[in-house]
Amino acid sequence: MSVPVLAARDVVKTYGRGPTRFEALKGVSLDIAAGESVAIVGKSGSGKSTLMHLLALLDNPSTGTVELSGRNAGALTGSVLNTTRNQTFGFVFQQFFLTPGTSVLDNVTLPLRIAGIRGAERKRRGMAALEQLELADKASNKATDLSGGQKQRVVIARALVNDPSVIFADEPTGNLDSATGKVVEDILFDLNRSRGITLIIVTHDEDLAARCDRRVYIRDGLIVESLTAHQESLV
Amino acid sequence: MNPLDLAVSAVGNSFRSKTRTILTVIAIFIGAFTLTLTSGVGTGINRYIDDTVSSIGAADVMTVNKTVEATGDGPQLYDPSSTQVESQLAGPPGASTLEAMTSEDIAELTTINGVESAEPTLSVSPDYIQYGDGDQYQVSVGSVIPGITLQLAAGDQPQYNADDYQVAIPESYLEPLGFADADAAVGETIALGLTNTQGASSTLEATVVGVAEPGLTQSSSVSANDSLTRALYDGQSVGLGDAARDSYAQAVVRFDADATDDEITALKEALADAGYTGTTVDDQIGAFKTIIDAIVLVLNGFAGIALIAAGFGIVNTLLMSVQERTREIGLMKAMGMGGGRIFTLFSLEAVFIGFLGSAIGVGAGMLVGTLANTALADTLLADLPGLTLLAFDPVSLATIVLVVMGIAFAAGTIPALRAAKADPIESLRYE
Numbered sequence: 001m002s003v004p005v006l007a008a009r010d011v012v013k014t015y016g017r018g019p020t021r022f023e024a025l026k027g028v029s030l031d032i033a034a035g036e037s038v039a040i041v042g043k044s045g046s047g048k049s050t051l052m053h054l055l056a057l058l059d060n061p062s063t064g065t066v067e068l069s070g071r072n073a074g075a076l077t078g079s080v081l082n083t084t085r086n087q088t089f090g091f092v093f094q095q096f097f098l099t100p101g102t103s104v105l106d107n108v109t110l111p112l113r114i115a116g117i118r119g120a121e122r123k124r125r126g127m128a129a130l131e132q133l134e135l136a137d138k139a140s141n142k143a144t145d146l147s148g149g150q151k152q153r154v155v156i157a158r159a160l161v162n163d164p165s166v167i168f169a170d171e172p173t174g175n176l177d178s179a180t181g182k183v184v185e186d187i188l189f190d191l192n193r194s195r196g197i198t199l200i201i202v203t204h205d206e207d208l209a210a211r212c213d214r215r216v217y218i219r220d221g222l223i224v225e226s227l228t229a230h231q232e233s234l235v
Numbered sequence: 236m237n238p239l240d241l242a243v244s245a246v247g248n249s250f251r252s253k254t255r256t257i258l259t260v261i262a263i264f265i266g267a268f269t270l271t272l273t274s275g276v277g278t279g280i281n282r283y284i285d286d287t288v289s290s291i292g293a294a295d296v297m298t299v300n301k302t303v304e305a306t307g308d309g310p311q312l313y314d315p316s317s318t319q320v321e322s323q324l325a326g327p328p329g330a331s332t333l334e335a336m337t338s339e340d341i342a343e344l345t346t347i348n349g350v351e352s353a354e355p356t357l358s359v360s361p362d363y364i365q366y367g368d369g370d371q372y373q374v375s376v377g378s379v380i381p382g383i384t385l386q387l388a389a390g391d392q393p394q395y396n397a398d399d400y401q402v403a404i405p406e407s408y409l410e411p412l413g414f415a416d417a418d419a420a421v422g423e424t425i426a427l428g429l430t431n432t433q434g435a436s437s438t439l440e441a442t443v444v445g446v447a448e449p450g451l452t453q454s455s456s457v458s459a460n461d462s463l464t465r466a467l468y469d470g471q472s473v474g475l476g477d478a479a480r481d482s483y484a485q486a487v488v489r490f491d492a493d494a495t496d497d498e499i500t501a502l503k504e505a506l507a508d509a510g511y512t513g514t515t516v517d518d519q520i521g522a523f524k525t526i527i528d529a530i531v532l533v534l535n536g537f538a539g540i541a542l543i544a545a546g547f548g549i550v551n552t553l554l555m556s557v558q559e560r561t562r563e564i565g566l567m568k569a570m571g572m573g574g575g576r577i578f579t580l581f582s583l584e585a586v587f588i589g590f591l592g593s594a595i596g597v598g599a600g601m602l603v604g605t606l607a608n609t610a611l612a613d614t615l616l617a618d619l620p621g622l623t624l625l626a627f628d629p630v631s632l633a634t635i636v637l638v639v640m641g642i643a644f645a646a647g648t649i650p651a652l653r654a655a656k657a658d659p660i661e662s663l664r665y666e
Binding site: 001093099101113116 | 236240244247251291562563565567569570571572573576645659660663
């Protein structure tokens with residue numbers, strides 16, 4: 001088996017101290033292979049978001065390690081960590097997090113701006129990402145003037161624009177009606193299949209989770225069950 | 236982010252909440268505007284004083300009096316060997332008498348190290364000045380000191396060494412004496428009437444060679460050249476004893492024109508040791524400058540207080556901005572933007588707001604100052620031609636803008652640090 005693109009090794013994450021001490025993750029191990037689509041499923045408070053934050057290198061585990069392509073990510077600090085995150089990951093959030101009052105194109109190219117890529121190249125890549133999501137005609141619109149489905153497509157374009165190897169999606173369809181949600185899901189899985197982008201979806205939506213190659217159920221900070229699509233079809 | 240994108244983003248962000256930015260800019264504007272005007276007044280008046288000093292020239296001239304030995308606060312003991320003369324210096328009426336100098340004193344002055352020459356200042360007081368058959372006007376006459384140039388409206392400087400009698404008359408005498416304008420007076424002959432100690436009247440005729448503009452140091456006196464001064468002095472001293480004739484209120488001492496400040500101080504000390512007090516033109520005018528500088532400093536202080544208040548406005552504005560953009564900051568951090576860049580982004584926003592306020596403030600200050608100059612030149616300050624009340628020095632204006640930007644940066648550090656330290660996860664959760 002090839003080296004997993006992301007792996008958690010006995011990851012424990014605690015918040016607070018003394019009586020307010022709270023263990024969000026109590027020892028989680030997980031391998032995610034390149035090109036895989038994984039759903040992390042659990043109720044709110046189960047620790048699924050904490051696990052995603054650790055995998056996305058937004059936070060450090062209290063004990064245990066997170067490995068990125070086989071290397072301990074805890075060793076990455078400062079600008080190296082920032083650059084790694086910028087070039088490796090794309091993020092899709094439930095609440096979109098689009099910057100109000102700025103254009104769709106500016107929102108999409110934010111990761112490129114952070115990476116320090118200059119004007120013309122940035123615009124070209126931003127437009128390419130928007131075209132892929134059939135939003136090229138909205139490029140100069142204000143991001144806040146779009147519909148919910150369009151906004152989420154802008155967010156996906158933003159996640160794609162830096163050509164990431166992993167996309168993290170936190171309840172990507174949570175704010176959308178089921179028809180629009182379906183369209184957004186299709187886009188994400190299509191990217192996963194056609195471009196080999198690893199997809200990590202945090203959700204409590206069973207239908208969405210069922211479309212992933214693998215479902216990881218998490219409850220009270222522990223992985224309680226891990227099912228592949230193949231296993232399920234056997235049941 | 237590269238620096239250009241940072242700057243563009245900062246400028247763009249500052250306009251996202253227009254009302255708030257505009258209000259903060261107004262606060263800074265008020266401070267910068269006030270500072271521009273107050274420093275403009277300082278620059279204007281000091282420049283005028285400098286112009287006056289340099290046009291007077293005479294950097295190598297010192298007026299010297301005999302120092303009155305004060306032995307206490309009360310009246311001084313009468314000393315029959317000394318003579319007193321009324322001071323010619325401005326002061327409260329009757330306040331100061333000076334011990335007179337004699338030719339012996341003058342001779343002693345020339346022996347002091349650093350003194351190149353010493354001349355007594357002859358005090359002359361003609362009764363009147365008259366042009367042709369016109370009215371007679373009271374007049375005071377000062378003698379021309381070589382090296383001191385008058386600010387002239389027309390004509391030339393009176394020649395100190397010329398044998399003929401030459402005067403420069405002040406502009407204010409033109410109309411009363413019956414001249415159409417300054418140019419008309421040049422070359423004309425005026426008469427000076429005087430009475431000697433025995434009561435006999437006589438007149439001396441002199442040629443008007445120049446017309447002097449009023450200024451800080453030029454009173455309304457007529458400037459006479461040496462030969463005229465001597466003639467007037469001789470005329471009015473007829474009947475005086477030799478001792479009385481040979482007593483002068485002050486003397487003019489010349490020293491090396493290239494003398495440094497230290498050398499001038501040394502010369503003053505040497506004079507003081509010999510019992511004399513030396514005063515340069517700079518000393519006389521330096522007192523003006525000190526007062527002007529002090530007033531401007533106080534005014535600048537008020538403007539500075541306004542700017543500090545505006546600084547808190549910036550802190551407030553940016554704190555709100557950071558609060559509003561918490562999620563955006565979290566997102567940028569998640570996407571790999573470092574804390575340093577976030578800090579720079581918000582600091583640049585503060586600096587930009589500071590720049591905007593100060594640039595507009597300085598611009599408006601210059602505009603208002605220019606309008607005020609035009610208005611004042613014909614009204615309040617009509618008597619002081621050459622005085623531009625508000626002058627703007629590019630260096631001090633640039634300093635104002637830079638200082639305000641510095642204050643803005645300092646004010647911006649608090650919110651910028653808060654933004655830079657924000658935890659991306661917390662920020663993204665923020666509702």
